[in-house]
Amino acid sequence: MSAADSGDDDPLFTAGTAAFDAGDSGAQAAALKSHSSTVLRYVSDRVSVTARATACQPTQVGDATIGEREGVPYANLLLDWTCPERVDQHEVRSALFPDDEGYVKGTKTIVTYEIDSRSGSAALDSANPSFSTAQAWYERFGEFFLLGAEHLLSGIDHILFLLALIAGSRRLREIVLAATSFTLAHSVTFMLAALGLVEVPGAVVEPVIALSIAVVAGWHLWGIWRRGKHATDLETAGHGHFSLDRAGWIRLGVVFCFGLVHGLGFAGALGIDEAWSWTLLWSLLVFNIGIEVVQLTIIAVVFPLLLVLRRRAPKAGIWATGVVSAAVSVMGLIWFVQRVSGS
Template sequence: MAVVLRRCSAGVLLLLLVLALVLAGGRAEAHGFSSVVYADVTSPQSGTVRVALELEYDLLVVSAADAQGDDDLFEEGDGAWQDGDLPGQVRALRDHSSTVLDYVTARFTVTADGRSCTPALHGDYTVGLRDVPYAHLTLDYTCPQADEHEIATSLFPDSEGYVKGTKAVVTYDLDLREGSAALDPERPSFSTHQTTAERFWDFFRLGAEHLLGGLDHLLFLAALIVGSRRLREVVLAASAFTLAHSVTFVLAALGLVTVPAGLVEPVIALSIAVVAGWHLVALVRRGRSATDLDTSSSSHLSLDRSGWGRLAVVFSFGLVHGLGFAGALGIDAAWSWTLLWSLLVFNIGIETVQLGLIVVTFPLLVLVRRRSPTAALWLTGTVAAVVTVMGLIWFVQRVAAS
């Protein structure tokens, strides 16, 4: 049995090393190229649906220019973006309004009881900052009289080749209903008559997918797991991490805390390296023997000074990860209480996946430690080493990028 475990461990370690080498040359963001569309939907008068859209400016320029064959928009708009010229960006949108509107209205639609609504620009363009420039435009959709409206988006699809998995966060006060929805390529539309369960599932799934798709957060969790010798340690560490990132996530959603992504992302990368490196340092300094890895030892039921120190570090970095989770949805101002409820569901999705991963992986690690302490030593040490290296690579990349 021990031989089998050693061979399986070696295979897992080889896979991790290959993965690290592949990802080392990847994007420092670790979440992949993606974007979030924001839409606030209201009805100022009967027969009119007003949609206030916020779209990532440079993505809107290149997508609209490419789709409509408007090279002048690309040259003018991209030049203003490169120069950080916000007034110039507004001029580019205004000068090429037909191109922008043709692109947006073909991909963001409103229907009333299944009948199409006709869009028109309301007011002028503006450009604001959400760490990166976002174009703001408002569309008025003239609709037939109806009791139910459907909102659909296919903005910035994967097929354009610029981003993947674009998400749209929509808040609405329409048809005597208030709510919010999270749309993506798998669920590109919703009805104002959606149920509470559907709203819950939207944001729960969004949170779960964010954790599973965020390799940096997964590696941080892996560092917590391999650095914990017994169930008490991993439970306390996970609880500290959960409490910390939940606090900053809610504070960000309330608009009480705003930290630039240029600071948050490097610190998240550094947290991965520090927490994983903590385990490596412990292995070297203590010269752990096979008996040190025995999870049944009653002498380790309480945390020592080093354990509490690790817990404090995890909690501190958890505060920063909470800002990273908030940044995934572009939270940088106080939002409605309706949307705040949905964001809390988003956080529940994150926590559920995190707990599930611990429940599945930690017992397996305990089994390996009991059957083959030496294999467990090499397994946890190598995983910690790979995670440390990845964290340091991302830290350098993100500092350079910011």
């Protein structure tokens, strides 16, 4: 649709829309092939490679193909840029799918490269549309750090899950262990999924993420219903460094299992479909660190306030966490039904 609108190619718009609505990947690929000049012009006008300020010329290699990721068709287009001379510094610029087209919002372009002795990766968007291969490593990693931080802040489902964890934690030790467990779990699956080593359909991952929000929030509500004002009291504490009671250990295990699923959701949001590479691995690690810093910041701000409220007004603390947990649980159940039904 973007290419057809830009190139005033009505036949591409008609053929592409019909193929998309029919879910026919063969017809989608055929539409791209028969209108390859329109597609190539759209992409090459918005993605450029320059070598020391001299533009490199793109050539399409083979026909565009259609793949599928999380149930959504993606067009794969391979271009070969020919540069006028062999240089060790290149600039890549991307303005694909801008917001003003109205089809997608907040496009992120993930670039990985290996040129001569240089390799690296970068995240481009409307605020930072270009990068140079001469860019310092900390600048590249800073982009992925911010990308991770922005992703958590813009993902209301993950923030609600974190609030449910905070509301149900009785001691600082519990929220720290829960956050650590969640971090370790989603880091493992995030890395495996983003590097293409594990693949789970989004139709499975997204409903389970919604259900995890409802379950963790409902866990605290059940504790309030069963123990009332003693819901935040420890039962018989265990021995060892963690000193968790049975309920604490069970909750920790549940959080770890749900963390594995959330990691798949983080990877799906990046949309990376790339083979194993150390360059991409380090960038993903920095992305993950960005997520964790925001997560720990929220805990550091919210949990101390909750502790003060519980100590000064225990009944108000129970009511506050109960209301928050009820709202989060209801929201999680609504999302679960919506994602299962596809609405």
